Amino acid sequence: SAVISQKPSRDICQRGTSLTIQCQVDSQVTMMFWYRQQPGQSLTLIATANQGSEATYESGFVIDKFPISRPNLTFSTLTVSNMSPEDSSIYLCSVEDLWGVGEMNTEAFFGQGTRLTVV
Amino acid sequence: AQSVTQLDSHVSVSEGTPVLLRCNYSSSYSPSLFWYVQHPNKGLQLLLKYTSAATLVKGINGFEAEFKKSETSFHLTKPSAHMSDAAEYFCVVRIINFNKFYFGSGTKLNVKP
Numbered sequence: 001s002a003v004i005s006q007k008p009s010r011d012i013c014q015r016g017t018s019l020t021i022q023c024q025v026d027s028q029v030t031m032m033f034w035y036r037q038q039p040g041q042s043l044t045l046i047a048t049a050n051q052g053s054e055a056t057y058e059s060g061f062v063i064d065k066f067p068i069s070r071p072n073l074t075f076s077t078l079t080v081s082n083m084s085p086e087d088s089s090i091y092l093c094s095v096e097d098l099w100g101v102g103e104m105n106t107e108a109f110f111g112q113g114t115r116l117t118v119v
Numbered sequence: 120a121q122s123v124t125q126l127d128s129h130v131s132v133s134e135g136t137p138v139l140l141r142c143n144y145s146s147s148y149s150p151s152l153f154w155y156v157q158h159p160n161k162g163l164q165l166l167l168k169y170t171s172a173a174t175l176v177k178g179i180n181g182f183e184a185e186f187k188k189s190e191t192s193f194h195l196t197k198p199s200a201h202m203s204d205a206a207e208y209f210c211v212v213r214i215i216n217f218n219k220f221y222f223g224s225g226t227k228l229n230v231k232p
Contacts, residue, residue, distance in 0.1 A: 031218055042209060043222045092163070094220075106151060106170075106213055108220050110163040 002027050002097045006111030013083055013118050020079045021114045023093030028073035033094040034066070037113070043092065049076050083118045090115050122146075123212050125223035133231045138182075138197040140226045142210030145191065151213040152193045153220075154184055158206045166208070169193060180204070205230045 003026040013019050023032065031050060035043040046066055047055040055068040069077045080087055093111040126141040144150060154166040167178025174186045180203075184195045193210060210223040 033219070042225045045219055045222075048218060096218075096220075107153070107165060107168060108211070108213070109165075110155075112162040 001107075002029060002095050002109040004093055004095060004109055004111035006093050006114055008114055009112060010115040011117070013116065015084050015118055017083055018079055018081045019083065019116060020077050021091055021093070023076045023078070023111055025074045025095050027097075029095040029097065030073070031096045032070060032076045033096070033108070034068065034076075034078045035092040035094060037090040037092060039089070046078070046091075080116065083116075085118045088116055088118045123210050123221050123223040125208075125210050125226050127226050128224065129227045129229065131229040131231060132200045134202055135199050138195070138200045138204065138228065140195040140208050140210075140228065142193045142195065142223060143191055144193060144210070144212045146212060146214055148214050152184075152186060153211040153213070154178065154182070154193075154195050155209045155211055156206050157209065157225075163209070166195070200228075200230045202230050202232065204228060 005024045007022045011019055031048060033048050034046040036046055037043050045058050046061045047057045047068055049055045049068045049070040051070050051073050065081050067079045090113040092113045094108050097107050097109055122145045124143045130140060132138055152169040155163045156166050157163050166182050167176045167184055169176045169186045176184050182195055182197050184193050186193050205228055208226045208228060212221045
C-alpha cells in the first residue's frame with residue numbers, strides 16, 4: 001500500500017493568486033494523478049504525472065492553468081494559477097500501486113485532499 | 120469508450136436493512152472494478168476490488184460486490200446497514216490499456232435510525 005501526504009489540507013485564497021499543492025508518497029510510484037472534486041460532485045481527473053516526462057492533461061484542463069511538477073518518484077506538485085471562485089474545489093493526489101503480478105492487480109490510493117476556497 | 124454509471128445519486132435505507140448501490144460500466148477491454156467510500160470531510164477509502172479472480176468480491180465492513188459480465192454490472196451490497204455506513208460511494212473502473220481510473224458520479228447513502 002501507499003501512504004500519501006498532501007499539503008496544505010485547506011486554504012482560502014484571493015482571486016488572481018496561485019496556490020501550489022504538494023503530494024508526498026511514502027514509496028516510489030510510477031504514476032501519480034491529480035483530481036478535482038467540485039462541491040457535491042464526483043472526481044474529475046485533471047492530469048497524469050509521470051516522472052521524467054510532461055504531465056498528460058485531460059480534456060478541459062491546460063498546463064498554463066494547472067502546471068504540474070514531478071521531480072522524482074515520490075513527489076509531485078499541482079499549481080492552481082490565476083484563481084477564480086470557480087476553482088473552489090477539493091484537489092486530490094492519487095497514486096497507482098501495483099500488487100502481485102499482472103496489470104489487473106492495481107489499486108489507487110488517495111491523499112486526504114486540499115480543500116481550496118477562492119474569494 | 121469507457122464509462123461508469125451509478126444509477127442512483129441518493130439511496131436511503133433504515134438501519135438493519137439491506138443496502139444495494141448499483142453500478143454499470145462500459146468498456147471494450149477487461150476492467151478492474153473498485154468501490155471506494157468517502158465519509159464527510161475524510162479521504163477516499165477502498166472498500167473492495169475485482170480483478171478477474173472470483174466474481175463475488177468481499178470487502179471491508181461487510182460489503183460485497185458481484186461482477187456480472189453479461190450485465191456489465193458491479194453492484195455493491197450489504198445485508199444489514201449500520202449508521203456508520205452513511206457516506207458517499209464511488210464505483211471506479213480501471214482499464215488495462217488506459218493509465219487512468221474512471222469514476223462514477225457517486226451515490227450518497229443515508230441510513231435512518
